[in-house]
Structure formats: structure tokens, C-alpha cells
Amino acid sequence: MSDSKNGVKRRLPLEGITVLDFSRVLSGPYCTMVLADLGARVIKVERIGTGDDTRAFGPFVEEESAYFMCFNRGKESIALDFKSPRDRELLERLLDKADVVVENFRPGVMDRLGYGAEQLSRTHPHIVYASISGFGHTGPYKGLPGYDIVVQAMGGLMSLTGWQDGRPARVGTSIGDLGAALFGVIGILAGLYKRSKDAQGTHVDIGMLDCQAALMETAFARFDVEGKVPTRTGDAHPSLAPFESFAAKGGRIVIAAGNDQLFMLMADALEEPQLALDARFLTNDLRVRNRPDMVEAIERITLNRSVDEWLAKLNEAGVPCSPINSVDGLFDHPQLVSRNMFIQVQGKSSRKVKTAGNPIKMSTSPEEDITVTKRAPRVSEHREAILAELMADKGAYEAQCHCEELPESQVKEGHYQFL
Amino acid sequence: MSDSKNGVKRRLPLEGITVLDFSRVLSGPYCTMVLADLGARVIKVERIGTGDDTRAFGPFVEEESAYFMCFNRGKESIALDFKSPRDRELLERLLDKADVVVENFRPGVMDRLGYGAEQLSRTHPHIVYASISGFGHTGPYKGLPGYDIVVQAMGGLMSLTGWQDGRPARVGTSIGDLGAALFGVIGILAGLYKRSKDAQGTHVDIGMLDCQAALMETAFARFDVEGKVPTRTGDAHPSLAPFESFAAKGGRIVIAAGNDQLFMLMADALEEPQLALDARFLTNDLRVRNRPDMVEAIERITLNRSVDEWLAKLNEAGVPCSPINSVDGLFDHPQLVSRNMFIQVQGKSSRKVKTAGNPIKMSTSPEEDITVTKRAPRVSEHREAILAELMADKGAYEAQCHCEELPESQVKEGHYQFL
Structure with missing residues (x-):
């Protein structure tokens, strides 16, 4: 994934970063997709058997979900049983390696599993831990489930979208999820930057509803200043014409x-x-x-x-x-084509799926490879390889310690391999 | 902007970062607003006299633009005349201090001014330079102007938004600008993280159209796999029911x-x-x-x-x-209120304007102060203070050099104060 220009080696900005990704469906996986596109290694921790729910979402290419393929390209997968002591041990080794944890369960779920942000801040204080949920981890709604259409409706965006003579419309793409995903990436990267200064992780708590409010542009200010309730304006801008x-x-x-x-x-x-x-x-x-x-x-x-x-x-x-x-006309759009904005994701079959690529073009990144993109993983496809890697790490670590016996507590603190 | 919790000092993640912001209107200012909310110092370089175009956009509070106030809260302002040698000298001193440059002119404008990404990569190689434009800095459309509604229409999002029996609708908020702003922030933070590893800046080239494509979710994959053109579905999700x-x-x-x-x-x-x-x-x-x-x-x-x-x-x-x-109901929404999602921006008058705050909640950030937020600047309000600061820097720098004569070229390289 690297080439060079004028003798300077190009590299993706997040090379070296490992993301342990417990998230499913859309907001979390889109967030970690952006991180993967920027060079992070994303290890997807999936439920044994069925894996991420979206593996069952259409459209399908030879029984493989194109939905899943798009947002999980370039990630690794390991299925873990949180009730098995062996898998929990394995997970703790993975946490030792992780720079970032991403999860989008309802608040409390990760705590009950033993891997909540508060718990990991003690055992793995270097981790930047991002939670994406419908309403965030505080406040009276924190226990409620928040799906895309729910936050689009609750946050006011639907009331601004559509024509006056019709009903409020949903934004035609899941901006409730995608907005939260982007603010999540921003929080994670800000946390990583901060960590480069003070060696401390943080908990980034993203609520989808909050993000909808943040994307309302001037609607709140207009209501506050003018007292008129902003409403939908069809395809017109409320304060610019034409x-x-x-x-x-x-x-x-x-x-x-x-x-x-x-x-x-x-x-x-x-x-x-x-x-x-x-x-x-x-x-x-x-x-x-x-x-x-x-x-x-x-x-x-x-x-x-x-x-x-x-x-x-x-x-x-x-x-x-x-x-x-x-x-239908966009795959041939001269500007999008010229900007390498369409990539082809390989599946199990020979049939590739076209989807949008990375819109963050950096002069220091390698040239994009749009025809053969690292494919999305099968459930637990990388379990053996990750196990072997952890064993090798352990060997290297023990060698480095000259085989001294380290108290388990100290190993668990996870400091030893950071900085 | 700092307090402490359990004896650990809380700090905003971008404290210490200086952003030199040449941007106007929405995409760039929203991008730097997010950076300011995360603790960066943002110095807005404005046109002498009228400043940012949005200072003339309604709604107005006692003749002050609430539009401008919302997206420029917490920033400093200096007006500069790019044709004046004295102001250009001043600008170069500011570039020496800057970690990040943001601009959203049409491609070529900053180059003609002498401050394009290519030029600054030689004189100020540590700078993370972000350009946000309608179509990006490459490709056949690079010279065309891109406004929100243009990229919403061109990128396909409008074709998915609205009801079947009505016309395509615009997303009721400027997602063309805001999407580009968020991807811009991500590129900048990824660049800053990379710089913490290799001490090199980068050019982040964001095209609004590209970002619209990236937010199309599975629409491209659905068309590619099923051959049916995705269309608008009112308030329903195309592949989930209910x-x-x-x-x-x-x-x-x-x-x-x-x-x-x-x-x-x-x-x-x-x-x-x-x-x-x-x-x-x-x-x-x-x-x-x-x-x-x-x-x-x-x-x-x-x-x-x-x-x-x-x-x-x-x-x-x-x-x-x-x-x-x-x-109208949202200012009292129990969850948004509990999450501190509404802030009040002070203007010149005593009347504050309510707008959405920062949705990125970090456990290591100081408690949010939502009632008295640092206000948006008047045109060039901080010119004197910035000049005094540059003079003091110069004094400190000369003292540090024991008054040695440094060749101007070396000073201009801007290395001396980085790392």
C-alpha cells in the first residue's frame, strides 16, 4: 500500500494504528471503514456463526451481502465467544495491541461484557474508545434504541426535508448513521492526536441524535432570532435565491x-x-x-x-x-471517475461490487488502487492468523523480557507495548 | 477551558494547534468551527472591510449576522491585504506559527496569491494544508464553482430524496457543504496524526462532489448488483420495513x-x-x-x-x-438539553444566539460551558493582538538565538519552531 513520489515514500496517515471493532450494521462499520481507508488495521470482532447483522442484508452477490462488502472492505474478522474464558483471554491480548476500540451497542452492553470504556480506561488507559449509540451514554434517552429514521425524525431534519405540499421526507441516505460515523472518526482522530501528546486515551461518546442537531446548519438560530419555525422548502435554500x-x-x-x-x-x-x-x-x-x-x-x-x-x-x-x-449515470461521471471515486470490492465470487471510495485525497498517500480493493472478510476468516500473531507477539515479548515472570496484573495494564 | 476530574487535568484534544483559516461561507468555516470546538486556535484571515461573505447573510441580531456568529464562534480574525508587502510579511510569520491551513477558494486562487499547497509544501513543509472545493483540485470539473445544491443534485443525493409523486427534494440542510467539512476535518486530523510520526505535513484535497458520492450509502452497490436505478422513497428506507x-x-x-x-x-x-x-x-x-x-x-x-x-x-x-x-420543540428536548447540545453565542449586542454545540463528547475534555461561549470576531478584531504576539515571538526567537543573524531564507523555511 505504499509507493513513492520524488523519492519521498508515500504512506497512509493511519498506518500502524490497530482498531478493535465491535460494531455492527452501519454507523460503527462506516466509521471504521473510513479509518481503514486511511490506513488503519481494523479487526472486526463478530458474533460466532452469523457475524454482523448486515451479512444478511441485500442486495446479494451469489448469496454474499453487497451491503456488508461495501462497508467492511479491507477489514479482518475474528469471531469470539464472550462467555468462553479462552476467547476472553484472547480478547485481552487483542486489547493490548489495540490503539482504538469502536462499539455501537446500546449503553451498558459493553460494560456487562466487561469491556466498557470505564473498565478499559483502568486496564488499557492508552486506548481511544469510541461509542456510537442512538442517544449517547448519558441523559434520559440513553437506554432507548436509536435508528437512522428515528434520529432524522427526532432531531428535526425530516421536518426540513421535502416539499411543502407533501409530507416530510427522510434524507435519501442514512445520514443519521453516517453523520454519527463521521463525528465518531473525528473524535477518534482527535483522541489519537491528543494521545500523541499526553500518552492517554479517552472515551469518545457519540450520540446519533446529537449529530443530527449539529448538522441542522442555521435552523436553530433562525428560529431563535426570527421566531418562525423553519420548514421544508422543496429543493430551494431557505435564505438564498436562486x-x-x-x-x-x-x-x-x-x-x-x-x-x-x-x-x-x-x-x-x-x-x-x-x-x-x-x-x-x-x-x-x-x-x-x-x-x-x-x-x-x-x-x-x-x-x-x-x-x-x-x-x-x-x-x-x-x-x-x-x-x-x-x-445510473454516475459510474461514468467524468469528474467522479477522474477522482477515483468508484472502487470495486471483491467478494467470495469473481463478481466485484462497485461502491464509493475514499473522498479524502492526501498528497502523501499512495496512489489509489481502485480495481482490486482488499475484500470484506468472511466471518472469523482471520482467527487463525491473529492467533498465530498473538503467539508470536507473546514469544517476542517473553524474549524481550528475558523470560522474567511478569505479574499478570502488570501485563494486563497493557502499558508495556505502548510508546 | 480546563478543569479537572479525579485530579486528572482535562484538556481539549487540539489545544496547542493553530489553524490559519482563509475560508469563507460554510464548508471551510464549519470545518474550522469543529476544530475550534476541539480546542484548536483558529485565526480567520479575512478580506479587508467586508470580511467573510456570510457577515451579510441573515438572520440578523441588531445588524450582526447570526449565520456568521454560529459558525465562527471562538475564532480570531485578522484582515489582510494580499497585495501589501507588509501584510504578506505578516502572513508569512503567521504561516510559521500555523500547524494547519484551511482554504475553500476555487483551485488556483491560493496559488496565484502565492500561498498554494505546492508552494507552502516547500517553505512550510510541516503544515497540514486542507483545500475544500466543489470538485477538488484535479479532474475536468476542477475549475467549476460548486455550491451545495449543485453537488447535492450532481452527486445523486437529490434523486434519492423526496416522495415518488413529488419532485426530487434538497436535503433540508446544506449537506453538500457539511459533508465536505466533516471529511475535511478527518483529513486534517489524520494529517496531524501522521505528522506526529514523520514530522511532515500534507495536502488534503476535498471535493464536495466526492463527499456526496461517499455519503450515498448502498445506492451505487444496489444499482451495480440489481441494475435498478435507486430512487426516492419518501420517508421509507429502501430495504428495511417498517x-x-x-x-x-x-x-x-x-x-x-x-x-x-x-x-x-x-x-x-x-x-x-x-x-x-x-x-x-x-x-x-x-x-x-x-x-x-x-x-x-x-x-x-x-x-x-x-x-x-x-x-x-x-x-x-x-x-x-x-x-x-x-x-420549535427542540430547545426543550430532554435528551438534547441533557447532552448540552445547545449553546448560546454572544454577539456584539447583549442578545445571544442559540445554535447546536459540539456533538463530540470526550471523557478527557473539560465540562462544556454552554451559556457563555466565546463569541465570533468582528472583522480584524484581533489584528493588534496578533501583531503584538508576533513581535513578542520575534523577540523571544532572537533572544533564543542569542541575537545571531539568521539568513532570512532559513527563517522562512519555518522549520525552526517545529519539533
């Missing part, structure tokens, strides 16, 4: 020209410069207030030509615009 | 009970256990296929009682559920 789609011949085109400079450029590109001199449309504020008039005035023009014709003209003029793309 | 809202007496309730275990619990809580035995609804797959029948069967029950009554019953049974909250 910033929405307009009917063209045979389709719709999005135009984002909220500031007055862009609005003038737009009027010129639409070959109707007087639009920018219309008293109703002179400023963004006026355009927001006179939005229906503005839409009518713009569509009177845009309806005369096709989306593609307008895209060409507006792009040439430097006016932000876009067609409303559906998924 | 995972949507249902009509109750006087309102709607969201129920997320996709797995069979939860579906059984739901049927019991709805006092209609035979629902879980209905051949059409035995598995999630069957429920997705028979969704209209399932909705009808569930609503036949839910319509008989109020949302609150069902919430109580479903919560007691452990079934994920929620009302569809609008913004």
Missing part, C-alpha cells in the same frame, strides 16, 4: 446564483440581462422574498432550451449549475 | 422495526401480535415487498390512538420510534 431547480425543455436544471454578482452573470448567460435590473430581484434578500416571481421569470427563459444547452452556457459564464443526476 | 412514519390519531409516528425480532415486539406493543405471524410480513424481505399492505395493516391499528400513547407503548417495549419533531 438556489433551486428550474424547468428547462425536457428536464430540470439546478442554478445556484444567490449572490448578486452571480445573479448578474446568470442573467447574461440566459441572454436576459435586464433580469438583473428588475427591482424585485436586485438583492438576494429581495429574490428570497419574491421567489415565486423570480422562478416564473427565470423559467419563462429556461423552458426554451434543453438542460444541456443551458449547462453549457451557464458553465461557460461561471454560474454554478447542475442537472439532477440519478444513480 | 422504517418510516405511520398515521396515528392527530399526527404521525416513526417506527423502525426492520428486523424480525423488533417486528414481533412492535406487534405486541400495538396489541396485535398476530401481525407478526401474517405470512406477508414474516421477514424483512417480505415486508419490503409487501410494504403497501404492511402500512395499511399497521395504520389500521395506529390510527386508533395518539402519537404520544403509541410512543409510550413502543418505547416501553424497546421498539425504536419517534415523533416527527419540528425545530
